[in-house]
Amino acid sequence: MYYYRKLTPAQQHEPVEYRRLLYHPLHSPPHLQFLGQRQFLITGTCYEHKHHIGISHERMTNFEADLLSACAKFAVSTYAWCILPNHYHVLVRTDDIEALRHELGRVHGRSSYNWNGGENQRGRKVWFNCFDRVIKSHRHFWASVNYVHHNPVEHGYVDNWQDWLWSSAVEFLERVGRERALQIWREFPILDYGKKWDVD
Numbered sequence: 001m002y003y004y005r006k007l008t009p010a011q012q013h014e015p016v017e018y019r020r021l022l023y024h025p026l027h028s029p030p031h032l033q034f035l036g037q038r039q040f041l042i043t044g045t046c047y048e049h050k051h052h053i054g055i056s057h058e059r060m061t062n063f064e065a066d067l068l069s070a071c072a073k074f075a076v077s078t079y080a081w082c083i084l085p086n087h088y089h090v091l092v093r094t095d096d097i098e099a100l101r102h103e104l105g106r107v108h109g110r111s112s113y114n115w116n117g118g119e120n121q122r123g124r125k126v127w128f129n130c131f132d133r134v135i136k137s138h139r140h141f142w143a144s145v146n147y148v149h150h151n152p153v154e155h156g157y158v159d160n161w162q163d164w165l166w167s168s169a170v171e172f173l174e175r176v177g178r179e180r181a182l183q184i185w186r187e188f189p190i191l192d193y194g195k196k197w198d199v200d
Contacts, residue, residue, distance in 0.1 A: 039135035045087040047125045054085020074100035080148040083166035089148045142188035
């Protein structure tokens, strides 16, 4: 995610010009517009991946509730989610991704205001961005479910999905059963899913 910052000014010019030609935001992932009801993996990251969400268990829990409440307003279904100390993932089905992004922006704004006030850090940048990826296929969907639930393991916070409190993993395992979950894991592996953009 921060590869761009390591480039020389001359190297930075090329991707910026490419994004300008495509009318994409210059330094943020583009939000493509899709008509009709779609499934999306949405990711929100703290600025420079600092652990603003994870400063306490209480904050993690409250943020999880705020995130799911925002999704409930504009998502037909919230399939999977995971809140980590410095970012989150949520897999949803929605027919209004723009409205959902706007609502998540409001969650980011309120949390920034509250957290900065509580830590006497007014003006501090808390969030980097929120971006979405459309789910392209049945295989992509199940790999995304596995990716979201495996994220705390991938980042070294726990050894097993069910040990992370701030995710839908336990609910998922209870719903589909361990045998079916293992089958899904084997059939739809995450491979290098998230490589280079989901880093600490």
